[in-house]
Amino acid sequence: MTPVVARAPAKVNLALHVGPRRADGFHEIATVYQAVDVYDEVVAEPRLDSLVSVETRDEGGNPVAGVDDDERHLSVRAALALQSRLGVRDGVHLRLRKRIPVAGGLAGGSADAAAALVACSRLWGLDADASVLAELAAGLGSDVPFALFGGTAVGTGRGERLVPVATAGWTSWVVVTSQRGLSTAEVYAENDRPAGDVAPPVVDPALLAALERGDSAATARLLHNDLQPAALRLRPTLAAILDVGRDAGALAGLLSGSGPSALLLVRDGEPAEALADTVRPRVHQLDADAAVRVAHGPVAGAAVVDEVC
Secondary structure, X not given: OOOEEEEXXXXXXXXXXXXXXXXXXXXXXXXXXXXXXXXXXXXXXXXXXXXXXXXXXXXXXXXXXXXXXXXXXXXXXXXXXXXXXXXXXXXXXXXXXXXOOOOOOOOHHHHHHHHHHHHHHHHOOOOOOHHHHHHHHHHHOOOHHHHHHEOEEEEXXXXXXXXXXXXXXXXXXXXXXXXXXXXXXXXXXXXXXXXXXXXXXXOOXXXXXXXXXXXXXXXXXXXXXXXXXXXXXXXXXXXXXHHHHHHOOOOEEEEOOOOOOEEEEOOOOOOHHHHXXXXXXXXXXXXXXXXXXXXXEOOEOOEEEOOOO
């Protein structure tokens, strides 16, 4: 067997409405996902035994802080789940090239799991049905099914139930990421502090309509994240970063998921790199280690690719 390369995209949340905590400990949510062209890549290499191993490196070939290359790694769990479900006796070594920040609200771990599912399916000659992969993905994590399919979609339940959303045009973002992640559990805990009843989460149909007709100005007005106030309380610098983006001409700014990645929506017809160049020095005054990059969406989900990282 020859190695198989797959990649999967980061996600951003155009809307995130958080409902009550469920009996299983998860929160009921309603979100609008969009996949963007920042990718993690996985090379699945055959082993001579039945074990699953992983090695994670950044773009420079260095170990990635905050990532444990053991059975806790979501890509390992994905390969093991596929082995178990389809009775595979072959092993695999997974080499990951991470470009999606860890604990950044961009679902990098979920992307790794989705890429591992499609890479191992090809490596082992399974030709696994999409419904089987989707079922396994849902068992691995709330965002893994979306990383598998990509595009733009409404996610409900804990995010694993997906309905595709038709979109017109290409959305450009400037994404500001921090080397210091935010714990999703801590942000949800901070968000849960206010007392009172929590209404069932619902996506605004006006946002879906704006996306369908490619109306970026309307989309900007309808972007929403229930977790943002909690994340800003935990990391006040992020509010200043969002202000920098708006002052520089972004249509809107919000955090993706539980943060700390900040999304700046680029105006139609304006070069995203120009906005990135404008905000970069001001962002670095606030967070010297922050990365400022350009991303576009929607893009397809996890897929086997030709090039080896």
